[in-house]
Amino acid sequence: MKDYRIEFAKTGSLRYISHLDLNRCMIRAIRRSGLPAWYTEGFHPHLYLMFPLALSLGAESLCECMDVRLTEEVPEDEILTRLNAALPEGLRALRVGTPGREAVEIGSAVYEITLTGQDVRVRWEAFLAQESIPIEKKTKKGMKTVDIRPQITQEAVEETPDGLTLTLRLPAGNEGNLNASVVTDAFTAFTEGAVQCRRICRTKIFCLDGKVFF
Amino acid sequence: MLKDKIEAHLLEVQRPSRYSGGEVGQVVKDRDKVDVRFAFCFPDIYDVGMSHLGMKILYSLINSRENYWCERVFAPWPDYEAVMRREGIPLYGLESRDPIRAFDFIGFTLQYEMSFTAILNMLDLAGVPIRQSERGEAIAPIVCAGGPCACNAEPLCDFFDLFILGEGEEVNLELMDLYRTMRDAGATRSAFLREAAKIPGVYVPSLYDVTYHEDGTIEAVTPRDGAPAVVTKRVMTDMDKSFYPDSVVVPFIEIVHDRVSVEVLRGCIRGCRFCQAGSLYRPFREKSPETICAQGRALCESTGYDELSLSSLSTSDHSRIREVLDDLLCYTAERHINLSLPSLRVDNFSKDVLEKVTTIRKSGLTFAPEAGTQRLRDVINKNVTEEELMRTCTIAFEGGYTQVKLYFMMGLPTETDEDIEGIADLAQKVVNLFYDMPGRAKGKLQVSISTATFVPKPFTAFEFEPQVEKDEIIRRQQVLRRAIKSKKIKASMHVSDISQMEAALARGDRRLGAVLYDVWAAGGKLESWDEFFDAQRWYAAFEKNGLDPAFYANRTRPYDEVMPWDHLDYMVSKRFLIRENELAHQGVTTPSCREHCAGCGANKVLGRPCFPKEGDA
Numbered sequence: 001m002k003d004y005r006i007e008f009a010k011t012g013s014l015r016y017i018s019h020l021d022l023n024r025c026m027i028r029a030i031r032r033s034g035l036p037a038w039y040t041e042g043f044h045p046h047l048y049l050m051f052p053l054a055l056s057l058g059a060e061s062l063c064e065c066m067d068v069r070l071t072e073e074v075p076e077d078e079i080l081t082r083l084n085a086a087l088p089e090g091l092r093a094l095r096v097g098t099p100g101r102e103a104v105e106i107g108s109a110v111y112e113i114t115l116t117g118q119d120v121r122v123r124w125e126a127f128l129a130q131e132s133i134p135i136e137k138k139t140k141k142g143m144k145t146v147d148i149r150p151q152i153t154q155e156a157v158e159e160t161p162d163g164l165t166l167t168l169r170l171p172a173g174n175e176g177n178l179n180a181s182v183v184t185d186a187f188t189a190f191t192e193g194a195v196q197c198r199r200i201c202r203t204k205i206f207c208l209d210g211k212v213f214f
Numbered sequence: 215m216l217k218d219k220i221e222a223h224l225l226e227v228q229r230p231s232r233y234s235g236g237e238v239g240q241v242v243k244d245r246d247k248v249d250v251r252f253a254f255c256f257p258d259i260y261d262v263g264m265s266h267l268g269m270k271i272l273y274s275l276i277n278s279r280e281n282y283w284c285e286r287v288f289a290p291w292p293d294y295e296a297v298m299r300r301e302g303i304p305l306y307g308l309e310s311r312d313p314i315r316a317f318d319f320i321g322f323t324l325q326y327e328m329s330f331t332a333i334l335n336m337l338d339l340a341g342v343p344i345r346q347s348e349r350g351e352a353i354a355p356i357v358c359a360g361g362p363c364a365c366n367a368e369p370l371c372d373f374f375d376l377f378i379l380g381e382g383e384e385v386n387l388e389l390m391d392l393y394r395t396m397r398d399a400g401a402t403r404s405a406f407l408r409e410a411a412k413i414p415g416v417y418v419p420s421l422y423d424v425t426y427h428e429d430g431t432i433e434a435v436t437p438r439d440g441a442p443a444v445v446t447k448r449v450m451t452d453m454d455k456s457f458y459p460d461s462v463v464v465p466f467i468e469i470v471h472d473r474v475s476v477e478v479l480r481g482c483i484r485g486c487r488f489c490q491a492g493s494l495y496r497p498f499r500e501k502s503p504e505t506i507c508a509q510g511r512a513l514c515e516s517t518g519y520d521e522l523s524l525s526s527l528s529t530s531d532h533s534r535i536r537e538v539l540d541d542l543l544c545y546t547a548e549r550h551i552n553l554s555l556p557s558l559r560v561d562n563f564s565k566d567v568l569e570k571v572t573t574i575r576k577s578g579l580t581f582a583p584e585a586g587t588q589r590l591r592d593v594i595n596k597n598v599t600e601e602e603l604m605r606t607c608t609i610a611f612e613g614g615y616t617q618v619k620l621y622f623m624m625g626l627p628t629e630t631d632e633d634i635e636g637i638a639d640l641a642q643k644v645v646n647l648f649y650d651m652p653g654r655a656k657g658k659l660q661v662s663i664s665t666a667t668f669v670p671k672p673f674t675a676f677e678f679e680p681q682v683e684k685d686e687i688i689r690r691q692q693v694l695r696r697a698i699k700s701k702k703i704k705a706s707m708h709v710s711d712i713s714q715m716e717a718a719l720a721r722g723d724r725r726l727g728a729v730l731y732d733v734w735a736a737g738g739k740l741e742s743w744d745e746f747f748d749a750q751r752w753y754a755a756f757e758k759n760g761l762d763p764a765f766y767a768n769r770t771r772p773y774d775e776v777m778p779w780d781h782l783d784y785m786v787s788k789r790f791l792i793r794e795n796e797l798a799h800q801g802v803t804t805p806s807c808r809e810h811c812a813g814c815g816a817n818k819v820l821g822r823p824c825f826p827k828e829g830d831a
Contacts, residue, residue: 012236013221013231013234014236016224017231017466018231018467021231021466021467021468022466024468025238025466027518027520028238028464028517028520029518031518031549032515032518039550045550046550047550057230058225086518088236088237089236090236
């Protein structure tokens with residue numbers, strides 16, 4: 001028995017697949033690939049697959065991870081080849097290794113966000129210059145107002161012919177999670193629709209100690 | 215580009231991957247290198263349509279021809295329809311995301327009557343004129359349909375160029391071949407339709423004139439321009455040689471029937487007198503165990519599914535089902551695949567087989583006695599006895615099951631209050647059985663009764679029968695409620711005007727085209743969904759067109775009346791149906807086809823008896 005961590009990209013139309021659907025899709029892909037997957041014991045055995053961090057519907061990613069357990073050791077490049085042959089367009093296994101850091105250690109993620117519209121840079125700076133950015137958040141106890149401003153770290157900003165590409169670092173994982181779409185929704189609302197969000201893509205996952213997750 | 219327009223708005227709707235395609239198993243071809251493009255349309259949402267086996271077969275069949283391309287199209291849920299109309303996104307094929315109005319064929323499958331309004335809406339979303347008469351002489355797109363409701367698609371005649379009767383594995387390609395030749399020669403739509411009508415199984419409604427008596431019944435249906443007086447359905451005579459896909463599209467979202475299926479047989483030997491499918495799909499034909507197992511393995515391997523279903527109208531009637539199960543169970547057990555037999559008659563099986571197959575989700579068992587008393591079960595020829603039900607329940611209770619679901623129909627011909635009370639009695643006997651068992655499972659017993667209103671259908675022994683009216687159904691439901699004494703019995707009954715509309719459409723004639731159009735124009739789209747069905751819309755449309763749903767649904771039809779579908783031949787003779795109707799009223803059963811041939815006429819296509827006896831050549 002051996003555990004492997006597989007990094008994969010989820011792009012294009014596959015961004016419309018929810019986390020639950022992705023899980024089912026990966027299970028079927030592993031079954032098609034013929035890799036010797038390990039199944040749980042018990043009355044309803046199922047293929048063991050674990051995703052350390054979910055990706056919200058609508059976002060693309062170049063750094064998703066899943067952990068799979070195989071009944072025997074298989075060369076990493078063989079895992080990559082066989083899995084990629086079974087994956088649909090939009091899902092691509094990039095790297096295989098041994099699981100190191102655990103899911104609970106995840107602390108933040110970096111997102112590349114493509115925005116288009118008028119005066120995007122000026123509006124973005126004004127948005128970020130606010131003392132607080134209150135957001136209505138649905139919790140178990142009803143609606144709650146949360147200030148997301150302290151959670152947004154801007155790592156880079158680059159002007160494009162029709163807008164702006166932002167690189168933001170946002171909290172991720174068990175300790176607190178902020179969806180990139182919450183930020184972009186707040187921003188487009190702030191601009192009263194003058195700016196549109198074209199693409200959100202997760203590019204890196206970090207641990208609480210600042211080191212790269214995988 | 216349409217693709218960008220679609221993607222710009224997909225995040226506004228629920229379950230966006232219904233509309234984005236890209237699944238494993240989809241077939242994408244180079245649009246510049248194909249000759250004929252076919253839009254296979256299911257007039258309901260993705261989740262429902264993707265579960266349909268016929269679509270999977272025909273999709274793969276058409277795509278097996280290099281120069282033909284078949285794509286999938288489903289009805290959008292209202293949230294996405296609003297986006298499509300607002301943004302000017304026409305109905306498109308999921309594979310290419312090209313608008314289907316530019317396709318050669320727009321083909322619908324007719325699975326249930328209440329989906330008809332969705333067809334009109336899909337044509338409108340596609341930007342294709344809804345009425346056939348408004349499509350002009352350009353040959354494309356040909357709007358066609360097949361499936362069970364094509365056996366009486368008269369209410370849809372205004373909207374379709376042609377219908378395909380029976381099984382499509384051969385005729386679909388014959389039709390596409392003819393189209394390709396004639397289109398390349400510059401033929402018009404009407405010239406093509408006249409030629410298409412010569413292909414056996416192809417029904418071109420515009421080539422038939424219908425005249426009516428003063429009382430509204432049909433006087434005659436007269437063919438024109440060389441169209442045949444009777445159109446006969448197509449049948450695949452050898453199931454082992456009939457096309458079957460070795461791969462299917464694997465949806466991302468969870469769909470209604472989320473599994474791969476191998477069809478093990480076609481037809482049914484049981485002869486239940488209310489059952490349309492049992493009649494339409496005759497004669498009975500089996501696949502060999504070798505074919506079934508090979509097809510099942512191929513599908514599991516190409517899709518990665520962990521559930522394989524052996525489907526048919528009555529899988530346990532396969533003469534070699536034990537061989538099939540023994541062979542397949544060896545394969546599936548090793549690979550963590552559940553084998554499911556949705557239409558299993560549990561009575562045929564021993565306990566050990568039952569334990570190995572997933573006939574049911576653990577804890578629930580379903581059973582369809584259909585009627586509450588043996589007398590009424592004899593009338594409908596549902597050859598299930600109380601002892602069989604009790605035996606099955608005993609096996610199930612011993613196996614730890616605590617929930618039993620019983621399905622019944624209400625409003626069956628000759629039904630009395632005694633039969634209704636019989637439903638409660640039967641459920642009570644199941645309850646008593648459970649509590650009388652010494653080694654019964656712990657846990658709460660629940661016996662659920664579900665009743666549906668009977669809808670008489672064409673090509674059944676009950677095609678002559680009136681549907682019982684809603685008020686009387688409500689009264690009978692009260693009789694049932696009063697007859698239930700145990701708190702362990704839960705009855706779910708609901709009445710809806712949907713049943714009457716379904717009955718009217720099922721046995722309707724061409725005049726209902728105007729009703730369908732008006733219902734659609736008044737906003738009727740996904741009318742098979744309870745949450746969208748609006749009875750007022752239907753009654754208003756009937757009234758506006760001077761028609762009465764009761765004329766179609768609730769009237770006894772004499773044996774010699776010309777039925778709207780009498781010019782269509784499903785190989786089951788009218789004489790047989792009349793004989794079965796008479797036997798029903800006498801309470802006399804007809805044995806299964808395997809025991810004794812009832813002479814329905816469907817075996818003619820095979821050129822032999824369905825079940826050759828020893829010594830037969």
